[in-house]
Amino acid sequence: MTTPLGAEIARTFGTPAVVVDLDVVEANVARVQGLCDAAGLANRPHVKTHKSPELAKLQVAAGAKGITCQKLGEAEAMADGGLDDILISYNLLGERNVGRLGALLKRARVTVAADSPVTVDGLRPAAAIAGRPLDVVVECDTGLKRAGVETPAEAVALAKRIAATPGLTFAGLLLYPPPDRWPETQGFLDTAAAGLAAEGLKPRIVSTGGSPNLKNLGALNGATEHRPGTYIFNDRMQMAAGVATLRDCAAHVYATVVSRAGPERGIVDAGSKTLTSDPGGLDGHGLILEHPDARIGALSEEHGFLDLRACAAKPAVGDVVRIVPNHVCVVVNMVDRLVAVRGATIVGEIPVVARGLSV
Template sequence: MKTKIIKEFGTPCLIIDLDVVERNIQRAQKLCDKAGVANRPHIKTHKSPLLAKMQIEAGARGITCQKLGEAEVMADAGITDIIVATNLLGAARSGRLAALQQRIALKVCADNPVVLEAYSNAARESGRPLDVMIECDTGQKRAGVETPGEALALAQIINNDPMLNFAGLLFYPALDTWPETQIFLDKMIRGFAVLGMRHGIISTGGTPNFPNIGKLLGATEHRAGTCIFNDRMMIEAGFAQQGDCALHVFTSVVSRGGEDRGILDAGSKTLTSDTGGLDGYGLIREYPKARIHKFAEEHGFLDLSRCHTKPEVGDILRVIPNHVCVTVNMVDQLVAVRGDTIIETIPVSARGMLI
């Protein structure tokens, strides 16, 4: 397998095993089904219409994107039920949001009135009302309004604007803020009742939150990205085991300096400098005690001091990246295999979408 890969593609190269991908897609779908919420996978992880369609065929209601450019690529491929889960200010002001909104009924998100105004202008430009969800923050200190009062105020602005439709609430709750999310949501539901508004989609998110899926009463959808491939962070989080990791970076040992040093041909321009909060930059399957401790742009530096046997120059190693979403975003294609057979190359069509 390694020999075939290097002959056809060289190294470094990103390999996904479709058998594992399919198993992972099924697993996420079943977890959603069991909890009684719709599955709306986040495609930021794979950025591939082909893989998004596999998720939809397995039962997903639609998809989640993080960038308008990603939604454009997915719409081009015929996928039309899309939430873009972020404040789309740059895209709204550039005219690209209006252009896409003319083609499909997009759902977008906001956490402030400035973005709502840009959405309203974009909808006017496109000629039809835009579905808007409100992003809510229940302790993560990421994007999102922090109180039900603010969320209801935004919902009313949307409700009063003929060019905007209120479409629901977007949460990104972590394990430790789940009860707070319930309190927040209950207050919102009471508020909606007073205002005579429908609550729309109630979306929760995140692969590490699957163990809590179903606990938020009122949730209607879950969006998770990483679970299609998994990575070292998901292993650390207890959600995945090594065999659940569908993506490996195949990389060659290109140099050995001294007893304990080695150099891979995968550096920060392949694996990225995103540690995901872990020690070292990836798990080497063949040498789990080797530590990728530093990067140059095209080199990964190995500390081999804890390895009994050590890799030699020319060896090809398989690395599970710490954070698979940012690694996939570095490349234009993935090589899809089943076990030892190379099946096809899959373009990462929505890679590098800034807007």
């Protein structure tokens, strides 16, 4: 069964197509902005999810204080698109990156993260190039074992080093708290804040991350801002994390059933080069709205293999189906444009300007 919109998308753009409903996008943006406002936190959305200046501007227009980028290339694309007040939550290393950072700092407000003396020491030329100081936050790990110093003492030592480096300004702390371990994060933060105070340092920014942490907004005493990313589109991971429902999922992969070679199996034209192999900790590689009992059990590059054993009504060859991806951020990064709809109407295309800008 193909919806009229599915048929129109296949006819106009072909499949697979990544389609976003702007009505849902706007509702998501407004809802999370409201949550941040209510919690007294600045909202600094992470653009890695959409990689689109157009959508970043929509977030800023709704009240976001600035944006977060993971890579320098994303930040440059956002500055090109007119965005300002950009936090790059990444250790930038090497003369090429630091040179680019300096050039970016000349034309935009930029804050960067660091979790080691090597990073901090290397950042110094950026300020010289820009002719103005560079804000640096200390990235702290409070349990997820991502980037970030592991102890409050290390955080304080790195903050001191930043403050002592000409051209750099200690701006605060960057955290990605484990969603289920906020008390530990509070302990880390309190100890670090006390240590900083003893050194005469005060974190202007205490930034927390993650759409899954939206349910914990306001729980961390001392936090000043939050960096949600996925909330603009949502996906199966956010549903599993309990911060979104199916209605909040703005992005769907439209795919065509291209094979039904066996009675209990089928194939769609979205494989690992569209849905990606990122499992997101979930079973199957996406949820097919028309056939929720179908399991996308495996992927090859351009094929998604459907196990239809549990399906009462099975799809036919030629059907266009809608798939809620497991992890939308990596799916959006596979395509050069998103198809924009409102309800059942195609309203345009959104270029994924920063697609693939991992450098």
